[in-house]
Amino acid sequence: MTKIVVFGNSGSGKSTLAKNLVKVHHIAHLDLDSVAWAPSNSITSPPSRMPISESTVLIERFLTDNTSWVIEGCYSDLLAEVLPRADELIFLNLPMKLCVENAKARPWEPHKYESKQAQDANLDMLIDWIKEYENRTDTFSKQSHQALYDSFGGAKTMYTSNNHSEAP
Template identity: 90%
Template sequence: MTKIVVFGNSGSGKSTLAKNLVKGHHIAHLDLDSVAWAPSSLPTNPPSRLPISESKVLIETFLSKNTSWVIEGCYSDLLAEVLPSADELIFLNLPINLCVENAKARPWEPHKYASKQAQDANLDMLIDWIKDYENRTDTFSKQSHQVLYDSFEGTKTMYTSNSHSERQ
């Protein structure tokens, strides 16, 4: 069984790494975006979070149906729910400028946006949000991610570049 959690700033490559892990290990995948936001709120700016209790139920359902998985996201409050079940933790702690570059090059995410144009219309807001990663103190912040990383007692890796050969 493989149970991996991947987290970091928006644009750090969480989804790309998770998809590669899914292909390489033939395991289930949960993008926490799919359980964090109220579906009817996605076209709004900003969208509305589901109550944590509802997100937890969706996560518990995923965990009960899958023995091997990768879960990825930037939500420390939701990640804390899955860490007790995880075998491995991967923190994508890339420099802000790389996250911004990745966000600008991001392909259309149809599970989040009705069109590539709608996604691009949100890009300036996303870039500002990415740039504030080290200053925020919310569940999406570097500070909250560092606490998760430091407290995890299993196998853990921190990447500080786009190259998976550069670990910290």
């Protein structure tokens, strides 16, 4: 069984690495974005977080249904729920400049946006968000991610460049 957690700043390549791990290991994939946000009634309304208790129920369902998996996201509060079951931890700790470049080059994510245009409309906001990674103290911050990494007792790797996308 393979149980891997991948986390880091927005634009660090979490989804790319997770998709590669799925192909190599033939395991299930959970993008925490799919369980972290409440459904929105309007394109113009700002997204809001789903209560953590509801997200946890969805994560538990995924864990019950899958014995081998990769879970990826930037939510330290949700990742903390998963870490006790993980075999391996991968922290994508890329320089901000690389994360911004990756965000600008990312393909359309249909599971997150109704169109490439809707995704691109959020790009400036996303870049501002990426640039605040080292200054924030919330669940999405470098500080919070570093604490997760430091506390994990199993196999763990930290990548500081884009070379992680090919990692098995």
